[in-house]
Amino acid sequence: MADRMEDFRNQLKEKGYKLTMQRQAVLNSIIEHEGEHLSTEEIYELVKKNHPEIGLATVYRTLLLLDRMELVYKLDLDDGCSRYELNKDNEDHRHHHLICTECGSVEEVQEDLLESLEEQILQKNGFIIKDHRVKFYGCCKKCIELLRKP
Template structure:
């Protein structure tokens, strides 16, 4: 973890920002929960355990700064809550997500499934793609194995 904290410190420094104790506490919470997709409130509550003096506005500002510097990604899974995750080092693109509409679980697809489509779009539309995001909404294997009725969950549109 110390290596990642130092890398983030260098990234901040390259843009004339300092890794203040409040920012460091926020970064450490994100690193400790790297497998999760935490909301700002989640981050705040976890940071507050370690740094009781920190305010919600400070956490929001830190998350915005880290997002602006592309150290973390903002994610929106369609539920009105912004979540955050670290940008994968050296990754050309963002990975993809599977979101269970029943239990809310978020699973990740680490491979880039859209490479061939990107190439086609760039060629046919003369459009240079910088990044893309893909989110699948459905029912996870855990809920399916428990007999969740997909039709009741999403209405009569599912066959």
């Protein structure tokens, strides 16, 4: 975690920004809840526990900046709130998200699985795919089980 913060500090420094206490608090909350795709409000609730002086507007602005600096990614689930996750730098092509329309859960698919599609597009359109943001909507395992129960 300390290494990661150092990493973030350097990334921001390269872009001419400082890792302020607010930015550190926001990043910490996201790191501690990795894989959960927290909303701005949820991040604010976590930040508030240790830093009651930081307001929602500050958290909101901090997230916008961190997104712009590509330290975090904004995930729009069309449910009216933005969710955030860390930018994994070991990832060329972004992982996919499985969004359950029953319970709103978000799962990640780490494998790309789109290589043959990407190849076809290159052949047909002469277009090189550098990244993609794929959201699959459907019904999660848990909800399917619940629906099946008599």
